[in-house]
Every structure is written in structure tokens, then in C-alpha cells.
Amino acid sequence: MLTRLLKHEFRATARIFLPFYLVLILFALINRFLSFEMLSRLESMAPPFGIAGAVGSLVLLLRLIYFILVAGVLVATLLVMIQRFNKNLFGDEGYLMLTLPVPLWQHIVSKLITATVWVIASGLVTTGSILLLSAKAAPWPRVWETLFAFRDIFGSAGLFLFPGAALLTLVSSILMIYAAIALGHLSPRYRLLASLAWYAVLSFALKALLLGISMALFLSQTWSIDFADIAADPTRINLIIAWFWLLPTAILSGCFFFITNHILNRRLNLE
Template sequence: MLRKLLKYEIKATARLFLPLYLVLLVFAGINRMFSIIHFESFNDSAFGGITAGISMTVYITLMAGTFVMTLVVLIQRFYKNLLGDEGYLMFTLPVHSWKHILNKLIVSMIWVTSSGIVALLSVLILVPLDISLKEFLRQIRLFGIQLMDQFGVGVYLIGLETVFLSFLFLASGILMIYAAIALGHLFNKHKLLASFGMYIVLGTISKIFLSVYALSIGHFENIENVGTFFESQIAFFLVFIYVTVIAAVYFLLTQYILKKKLNLE
């Protein structure tokens, strides 16, 4: 059933994101074109200058819009599709409620990641490739060599772990939003406002938890100094435990509310 949920969730969201991505990339291309013909004194003319200015403004707006929309859709798909009127349909499907949460989470992660990739891609289109990209790649290689010197072949493992942890952080961030919305749903009035308040509360609680966690570890391990490969592995593991625990708590809290405390209007 999760596969079917994913199919419809992707359909419902792709129709919003794909056109936006396309327009963003097209405008990056247009701006790039202006910067090329700049040398042929097109931009010196008033018309050329204004056109280039407008197209740059549009591009920047689109870029900001992509990030705003990613966040708005992430919230809307949970709030409207599960806790709004559409919830009457979704929660009477023969599907476990944890699958609804997992479905929303996976699809949100896909879109956050692709928005990031498309934004990066648009910057690469916009900025003259020959200079900046080469320099960029050179810097990455230098950084890689540095790491290699320090950790040896373990650098590949560290790279993988970094990617994995980034996704785990992303997941826990999204689950925190879901948990806040679910908690806000328990209020009779001003549910959106309550959700916002709950988000702040959850953020504060997880920060307190982090401090306690870090302090208790600090007693027997100094994790600030990750000089060797072995120490880096301990640090990864400790961060992994922290993120997994809070993500699990948010997930279970959301699941509990959706299952036992649901009260659609």
C-alpha cells in the first residue's frame, strides 16, 4: 500500500514542482545569455540593461520561491491532505497510519533534495562555467586530499556517513514539523497558530535534550577533537544516536496522535 500512496503523493506534488524547476532553469539560462552578450555591448543600451535587470530579478525571485514553495508544500500536504477534509478519505483507506507519515516524509525528502539540486544546477548554469566550476572542483579535490592525509582510505566511509547523516537530519527536521502540526491539531481553535507554537516548544525540548546528551557524553569522551579516524567514527555514532532518537520520538508522537487522537472537523 505504501507504494500506491507514494505514487499518488508524487503525482500530487510533481505537478507543482516540475514546472517551477523548469522555469528556474530556463531563467538561469536566459540570464547566462545576457551575461554572454554583455561583451557585445548589448547591456550598454537602455533596453538591454532593463531587460537583463528584469530577468535577473525574476531569477532571484524564482530561486527564493522554490525554497518557500518546498516548505509550504511540505506543510500543506500534511496539514491539508491528512488533517483537513481530505483526511476523511485518507484515513478511511485500508492503510496503517504510520504508512501515511512515512509516505509524506519520503516524498518531502525527495522534493527538498531535488529543490537543492535544481537550485545548485541553476547557479552552475548562471555563473560562467569555465572559471568558477574549475576552481570549485579544484577546491573540492584539495579538500579531499587534505582529508585523505588525515584519515586515509576511511575518507570514503566518512563521506558516505556524512551523506547518510544529512538525510537523517533532514528526516528529523521534517518529522518535527509533522509532530508540531499533529500537536496543533489537538487544539480546538487556532490550530495553525498552535502548530507554530508547538514547533517552538519541540525545538526547545530537543535543544535541551541535546545539551543533556552532550554533557553526559562529555563525562567520558571528549568529542570535540576528532583528529583520528577512530575518533571521527565515535563522533558519527553519537550524532547518529541523537538524531535517530529524536526522529523516532517525533514519528511515534505523530503516529499516536493520528491513530488515537484524530478529530477531523
Template sequence: MLGKLIKHEFKDTAQNFCAMYLIVLLIGVVLKVAIEIEVSFKIDNIILDIVSLIMVTAFVLGILAIMFGTIILILKRFYDNVVKDEGYLTFTLPVSTGKIIATKALVSYLWIIISGLAILVMGLLMFVGHTDAFIIIKKGIVETCDKISNAGLWSGVILLIIVILVSLYSYISVGYACFSVGQTWNKNKLLGAVITYVVIYFVTQIISVVAMVVIFGSNMTVLDDVAMVDKSFDYLMIFSLALTVIKCAVCDIITHVVLRKKLNLQ
């Protein structure tokens, strides 16, 4: 049943995401063609320059739209499908509240990953046809990897990647918790969600600052010491990972408990 839920959720959300990707991709293609024409034929035309400038602006805005639009779309999907009137249909399904939340969270996280890959592909699109650019990029990656290996920092890099991946999920977890708590506020559901987010944010920041002081001492200028940073980076990443995991777990529990015991669809 969970597999069917995931498949249905993915199909229902695919239209909006694919449309967003396609629009930005088309803008990128037009920009690429305009740049190639201008460079290949050495055209110095103010109209083409203006078109290129407009397309560059549109492309950058499109990339930003994918970044922020992905989060907005997945949170709006949860709000519309669970908190608002559609919630009546959602919670009539013969599945537990936990499976409903897990399905939406899993599909949402998948779309975040896909959006990240889409941005990467669209960025690389600008270098298509320029082998030298790819050679430079490859050389830069190899040199960076060598420096990391020589400095013995691979453990920190791996931890950083894990922290980033978990942090991406935290957007979903915190967002779901905020809307879940907010829906108990009757006519002020969005206000309740915003206030819940502010509370979670400040509590997390306070815990982070206290822990930083404990780890590095009251004199935070030690962070300017390169040796200190190198030595403590792994511990800092482990702390960040632990804090993020705990935050996600608490938010997931809040979402599950509130939706199971205090669901308010009025």
C-alpha cells in the same frame, strides 16, 4: 497497496513541484542568454545591464523559493490532506494510519532530494558553454578529495553526509508531528502546531547543549583547538546523527499515535 499510494501521492504533488522548477528554469535560461549575449558581443548597454540584474535577482529568489518552497509545499500537503477536511477522505482508505503517514513522508523526502538536484542542475546551467569553468570545478573537487584523504577525514565526511540526509527528513518528521498535535487544538490548530514546534526546538537545543558540555567539557574554547576538532569530529557527527534519528523517531511515533487515537477533523 503501498505502492499504489506512493504512485498516487507522487502524481498529485508533481504538478506544483514541476511548475516551480519550470518557472525557475525559464528564469535561468533567460538569464543565461542575456549574459551570453552581453559577453559574446561585448555589449555595454544599460538596458541589458538592468535586465541582467533583474534576472539575477529573480534567479536567486527562485533558488531560494525552491529551497523553502519545497518544505512549505510538503507540509501544506500534509496539513490539507490529513488535518483539514480532506482528512475524512484520506482516512476512509482501506489502509492503516502508518501506511498513510509513511507514504506522505517517503514522497515528501523524495521531493526534497529532487529539489536539491534541481538546484544543482540550475546552478551548473550558468556554466554551460564554458569548459574552463567545469575544469576548475573538477580540479577543485579533486584537490579537496586529496586533502580529505591525506588528513584521513573520509569517515567524518561520510558521517556528515549521512547527518545531512537524515536532517532533511527531520523537517518532514517534525512538521508532521507539529501539525498532528496542533490539530487536537480544535479552532487553534495552527497555533497548536507552532507551539509544538517551539517546544520540540527548545527541548532539542537543551539536549544538544548538555551533550556538547559532556563531550567537550565545560570549557567550550577547546573547540578552537584544531587538533581537538579533528579528533572529535567523528564523535560529534555520531552524536548529531543519533540525536537527529531519535528526534525523528519520537516525532514519527507522536504523529502515528495522535492521528490514530486523537484525530480531530472538526
């Protein structure tokens, strides 16, 4: 049933994102070919009737549209993520989705996977479009160079641990939004406002927790952490990442998931 939910979730969201990505890539390409260098070439040819000025305005306008599109993709990713969860489960569409014979946790997981994929895709497409627009040469040698430098510091395990921790942080952030929406749903009125308030509360609690972990990490004498020693040892760096980044993020994700699932299961009130 999860695969079927995913199929419908991707179908519902792809129709928004794919055209957006296509337009973004298209504008990056147009901007690349209609660039300021082309403008300076035009000026050097000293064309009549002020063509260079008109093309210059056009180039500026195209750049502006491109930057608006970049911002649009990022905002749309966030809005669609919130909208799909809120409207599809807690709005009128919930009357259909929540009466399907599917375990409720699968709704959360399907929306989480879809949102994670689109956040990553939006990031990749935006980065790709910037490269398309501005890269003078293929970026791959620089990418490999950075990866090797990274491996020298963090070891081979770090190459997997860092992206894993980053992915888990993304998952945790999405689950926090879901938990805030679900908690806001418990309010008898002004549910959207209540969700925003819950998001602020959860963010504050999360920051307090992170601060606590950092303080413990930096100040505690009981662990006798010698940072000079750690920096030279990739295994110890990775252990610190696992204990102080991965583990708390995994626990937090579990808590947010539990809160959301509990509310859907036991406290649902579609009005």
C-alpha cells in the same frame, strides 16, 4: 500499499515542483546568455538609440526574477511539505485518505519520503541552476578534489556517515514539523496557531538537547576526550559523529514519528 501511496503522493506534488524547476533552469540559462559581459560587449560596439541601457535593465530584471524564483522554489518546498501533510490528512482530504484501508503509519512514511525527495531535489536543482548561471568551467574536478580532501580527514566511512547523518537530520526536521502539526491538531480551536506554538516548543527542546550534548561532549572529564588526538584519527571522529549526531537524531526521529502516529491512531478528531 506504501508504493501506491507514494505513487499518488508524487503525482500530487510533481505537478507543482517540475514546472517550477523547469522555469528556474530556463531563467538560469537565459541569465547566463544575456549577461553583463554581453552588455559590456554591446557598449563597446557603441550602438545607437541607447540599446545597451535597455538591455542592461532587462538583464537586471532577469537576474531579479531568477533570485525570486530561487527563493520561490525553497519556500514552495517548505509550504508544499506542510500543506500536503496538514491538508491531506487533517483537512477535508483526510476524509478520503484516512478512510483508505492503509495502515496510518504508511501515510506518514509516504509523505516523509516524498518531502525528503523534493527537499533534496530542490537543493540540487537550485545548486545546478546557480552553476548553470555562473560556472566558468565544469565543476567536477573541484567536487572530486573536495571529496578526496574530506576522505583524508574523515576516512572512507566518513564519506557515507556524513551524508547519512545529514539525511537523518533532514528526516528528523520534517518529522518534527509533522509532530508539531499533529500536536496542534489536539487543540480544540486555532489548530494552526497551536501547531506553530508546538513547533516553537519542539525547536526549543531540541536546541536545549543539542546544547546539553555539546556541553557533555566538551566539558565532561569522565570521557577523557582529547580533541587533538581525535582530529588525527578518522575512526574516532566517525564514532563521535555516530554517538553524538546520528544516535540522538535517530532517537528524536523515532519520538516525532511515534507522537504523530499515536495522534493519528488514537487521538484523531477531524471536525
